[in-house]
Amino acid sequence: MPTAPPAAGITIRGLEVVYTTGQGQIPAVNGINLDIVGGQITGIIGESGSGKSTLAMAMMNAVPHPGKIVKGSVIIDGVGNMMTLDKESQRRARGRHVGFVFQAAQNSLNPLTRIGHQVLDLGRSHNVKDLRALLRRAKELLERMGMDADRVLTSYQHELSGGMRQRVGIMFALVLDAQIVILDEPTTALDMLSQASVLEIVRSIQEERGLTIILITHDMGVVADLADRVIVMYGGELAEEGKTEDVLAHPQHPYTRGLIRAIPRISGNLDQAVALAGSPPDLQTFVQNACLFYDRCPERMAQCQNHRPPYEIAGPGRKVACFKVMAK
Numbered sequence: 354m355p356t357a358p359p360a361a362g363i364t365i366r367g368l369e370v371v372y373t374t375g376q377g378q379i380p381a382v383n384g385i386n387l388d389i390v391g392g393q394i395t396g397i398i399g400e401s402g403s404g405k406s407t408l409a410m411a412m413m414n415a416v417p418h419p420g421k422i423v424k425g426s427v428i429i430d431g432v433g434n435m436m437t438l439d440k441e442s443q444r445r446a447r448g449r450h451v452g453f454v455f456q457a458a459q460n461s462l463n464p465l466t467r468i469g470h471q472v473l474d475l476g477r478s479h480n481v482k483d484l485r486a487l488l489r490r491a492k493e494l495l496e497r498m499g500m501d502a503d504r505v506l507t508s509y510q511h512e513l514s515g516g517m518r519q520r521v522g523i524m525f526a527l528v529l530d531a532q533i534v535i536l537d538e539p540t541t542a543l544d545m546l547s548q549a550s551v552l553e554i555v556r557s558i559q560e561e562r563g564l565t566i567i568l569i570t571h572d573m574g575v576v577a578d579l580a581d582r583v584i585v586m587y588g589g590e591l592a593e594e595g596k597t598e599d600v601l602a603h604p605q606h607p608y609t610r611g612l613i614r615a616i617p618r619i620s621g622n623l624d625q626a627v628a629l630a631g632s633p634p635d636l637q638t639f640v641q642n643a644c645l646f647y648d649r650c651p652e653r654m655a656q657c658q659n660h661r662p663p664y665e666i667a668g669p670g671r672k673v674a675c676f677k678v679m680a681k
């Protein structure tokens with residue numbers, strides 16, 4: 354029997370994205386090197402503003418103004434370097450090779466066209482030959498997510514609730530059979546029960562198709578339930594990564610420990626969630642040489658005030674950016 358080709362991954366090197374604002378330049382993604390493993394669910398986690406969405410958009414070379422990718426490469430297996438491909442090849446890659454639902458998906462549907470027509474438009478823009486089969490796939494996906502597919506496909510966006518639109522967004526990300534799928538906070542408008550069932554469906558589709566999924570969330574609980582690997586972001590940089598079970602059982606970065614403590618279900622401390630003290634880095638923090646987490650870190654050392662810790666291997670499949678860990 355022929356062996357299946359390895360699932361597509363993404364190799365990111367030296368990626369830098371800056372937003373130019375009236376207050377100054379925000380390094381939203383700051384020199385990131387990352388390998389997204391094929392055929393797995395990778396959770397990207399971090400507080401609001403840590404750069405998760407910007408990283409996801411940069412993977413598709415689709416950072417909106419006033420953001421700009423200033424450096425780096427994003428090599429998608431089977432596609433090439435998104436930073437150097439011609440515009441048409443990039444467009445074809447988005448949707449066909451990499452399905453996505455960005456955070457604004459609830460508003461990114463076309464308000465003037467019924468959902469079914471939008472599925473057909475998407476198919477035509479990617480030269481899908483069998484549009485009937487495409488509609489059938491859209492229907493199956495919607496039904497799997499517990500929706501009345503005929504009704505949804507004949508509806509306009511404004512006729513759907515926020516939760517329904519999110520599920521429609523997930524359908525669009527999956528309908529072209531892309532091998533890589535980026536889901537940015539895909540279920541925030543859903544109640545807990547629907548969120549759990551939609552994520553369960555995402556997991557089963559991932560297993561059936563051997564997909565590579567990048568799941569962006571600020572909810573460590575979602576990562577614990579779904580992700581094979583977890584990447585922790587802080588201030589536009591990577592703080593820690595590893596297999597989910599390893600990171601949850603033995604978090605090494607004090608920031609990761611803080612994120613876990615904030616979720617009682619995971620920390621095991623059901624009586625109290627301990628919110629992370631302090632606030633995320635600001636423009637002042639970025640220009641200093643100190644570790645970005647210095648002001649908030651309960652374990653800071655003298656060295657941390659004058660140097661940024663490098664992001665280094667800290668065990669099999671593990672990396673962490675923390676002087677304390679390296680000193681052990």
Ligand SMILES: Nc1ncnc2c1ncn2[C@@H]1O[C@H](COP(=O)(O)OP(=O)(O)OP(=O)(O)O)[C@@H](O)[C@H]1O
Nearest residue numbers: 372374379381400401402403404405406407408419
């Ligand atoms: N359009 C923009 N203009 C200026 N700054 C921006 C813009 N979008 C994002 N930023 C800044 O870039 C940084 C990273 O933001 P980003 O949205 O990528 O983070 P995030 O982790 O996805 O946050 P959230 O969970 O709230 O979506 C933040 O400091 C944010 O304020």
